[in-house]
Amino acid sequence: MIAPAALLVLAIILPAAGVVLALAAGGRGAERVAMAVIAGGAAIALAIAGTLWSTGAPLSYIIGGWAPPLGIALRADGLSAFMLLTSALVIGAIGLFARATYVQPAGTPERRAPLVFWIMLMGVWTGLNAVWLAGDLFSLYVALELLTFSAVPLVSLEGKPETLAAALRYMLFALIGSILYLLGCALLYGGYGTLDIVLLSRLARPEPVVFVALALMTAGLAAKTALFPLHLWLPPAHAGAPAAASALLSALVVKGSFILMVRLWFDSLPGIAGDGAAQFMAALGSAAIIVGSVLALRQERLKLMIAYSTVAQIGYLFFLFPLAGAAGDWERLAWTGGIMQLVAHAVAKAAMFMAAGLIGEALGHDRIAGFAGLGRALPVVMFAFGLAGMSLMGLPPSGGFVAKAMLLTASIGEGQWWWAVVIMIGGLLAAGYMFRVLTPALAGGAAPVILAARISRPRQAIVLGLAICALLLGLMPLRPSALLEVGRTTQAAEVR
Amino acid sequence: MSLALLADAALVLLVLGLAFWINAASRAFPAVVGYVAFGLLLALAWLRLSAGDVAMTEAAVGSGVTGAVLIAASVRLRSAETEAPPPALPLRLLALLLSGLVTAALAGLVLWTTGPAPSLADQAVQHLPGLGMGNAVTGVLIAYRALDTLLEKVVLLLALMGIWSLAKDRYWGGIPGPSRIQPTNGALILLARLLPPIGIVVAVYILWVGATDPGGAFQGGAILAAMWLLVMLAGLRDAPAISRPWVRLCVTVGPAAFIAVGLTGFALPNGFLSYPDSIAKPLIIAVESVLTLSIAVILGLLVAGPPERQP
Amino acid sequence: MLVGNIATVVLVSLGAVFFLAGTVGLLRFPDSMTRLHALTKADNLGLGLVVLGLLPQVDSVLAALKLVAVWVLTQLAGATVTQLVARAVWRGGGS
């Protein structure tokens, strides 16, 4: 029997060991290792979340017995549990979906794309789990780099000139972002002699060194999260990657740097940034919603439309900063709403990109203008696409509805009605770009659609399953989640 | 102003002058050469800051191996280098304003916060005897913050995989780098035969001495990588095909050993990545030796680039 | 002691002069080959003199051996890099 806290280590080390093993094994071994890691990783995520749920207390693990500030602690609170479960679900679905694409036939020389894909999938997972669990800002820097180094090759996996250029642009943005983040780490260490999140939260006072550090780190992380106006790298990168990789990047990778921002603002330097700064972040988020949605409306290609929709949906997350800052009831509702938006978008967007991938495979193109009658030719895929779209629009019953309703209620409850206006406009715009795809597809064209390739049923089922998950998230009650609250108030008292 | 401070000031001026020149040089190749010199000067600055371990890493990795990658790239891109127009003036001014603000804020903080900074040096030194170590930096890397070091090894593997992923499909499993038609260069071949044995001795020494003095797995690995690259440059050995089993084994054995030793820690009271008191030092040296081998091969292959030829 | 100190001052200063000459050559000579020539010749000699000058100051044989090893290794490394640079210049026709 493994001690529950040891699971935190395994959550990071299992996919890390997967990377090493898959590279050592090569060829067909890589996929087998990845499948084992997916199964094990899901079990670990469930076990951690179950422990938190049943005990109602956060978990922590001190690596090597070296307590912070000298050593590093891993910590799992309610937010970590939510993110562990989300990444396990989405990565599991992506892994199963990608088995048809990244095949290494028996007895043939090792192929490039499958080996790279499976290794990078586990690399992304290592980075994500490290972001969810690491309790130290420098370890989080290494975790961010794990994400970058495994995300960039996924963008250029197909080796086409445009995607190579998109990958290089992404890399440069991400590098500036991580160095700015590291600069903030240096300042904080210089000020307080520790980078442990809990210790910092006790020591940090509102003084110049903290302000500069927080500003630099937030700017760097915003570049990695593609917050408007630093979003330029995202659409070509996410639209150019192969479908399974796009799903991974849009659903999870950009969320890593966002959660790190949340950890900084709420856990490690709570109450340092004033309301003005929080309003500014949400204003940038609002601009992202409007600009991203309008640009999504104008795209000719499906995958680019979905990528711009990611820019918009990321914007909603930034309402967390002004709405969830304090400790009241509305704030707790906003906290659940913001994190639910993140989870719902992750699940829905992964389903949507995979659906787009199947559409592209079936038609041989992804021009929205050529979608007439697609609903009859690919009913399951279009149904899944529509279900995922409901979540993006915020229609009930869907995860997106629950999240947006909570954010909307909280913003009115806190007297910040202007964010409610943006949320509603964003929903309308999302409906606009979704129906631009769905209307011709469901209406049917003059001639029946000729499919270039057949799509296997299991792959359609995976996409539909994930889209249904996005819908099921809508069954969540419209009140603060108890699991998500675990560790929010007690975390400061827990470190040894 | 003391003489030592004057020397520091001169070093700082040289470093900054080179930095500006690297930004301003009209062509890439001289800028890259300037960057190598910059890295070496920076290593001196690290010595002045009493950070011998960092100085060695900066000279070997920050300046040396990075320089090798950048020089090779600038040579390959030289013929195609075009004059791209810089961004419009308002954008340049905005960038100037932004970077000026950051510099001013950092400079202000450096000047305003005087006196000793909070430090973990006491704690770090206090626990070293239990590890059988004398070098606190090695202690931090291999024990106190071993998780970072372990994840950094995974970053290295992912970077290598990322570079390999840029191969064209038909060259997958092939040999890195463009084919070299070697003009026989007697002097270089002689040196490539003469230096590696010495380099290997030095690398082992640096690895070994890292337990007590500046040095360690990374610095030793970088020297080994440099020796290997020299042999490849002289044309004595071609780069290995990346499908070779020994290549896969060498790059993964270090990280795998590190993870395995970390996991055996679960059997000890202090858990993951802890070392048993009695054999801490030999165990750490053993892990570091295997890591040195992996680091050397990974660094060499990172410089060699993606496969561009069939095996 | 005094003789040792005088020897150190004289030899290290002489070494510094060679370094200076090499650097002037690097900056003033017309092409890469002559620059390499100036740099390596002057620096090898300069470093040799500096090491020679420092020998009276060390207090153990091991430290003295390390100093000499520094000089020998720099010779070898310098020669290697010079070969590589010269080859790059020869092939690339660079400046």
Add this chain to the structure above:
Amino acid sequence: MTPATLYGLCSAVLVGAGLYGALVNPQPLRKILALNLLGSGTFLLFGVIARRGAAAGLGGDPVPQAMVITGIVVAFSATALAVALLLRVYQETGRTTLEQPAPKDVV
């Protein structure tokens, strides 16, 4: 003024120079160089902080020094990957600059 302060100012200027070069220079290779300057400035700031934390007979706090070693390695890996990408872009397009990709080309 102490040496640590002097090198602290040096790191501040390096960060500014690197950031400016990374933002303004149109050539990716030069951007990568500038990012390395930015990284060096950041590492140097860690070094200055370590120096100010000298205690227990050490010349500097070993924890930030160890972080710099990890950082230098990561920075090198990033440089190598970015350069490899750039070389591949050049192989495919014959260009050494990153023009804004025309979105319609992306499938």
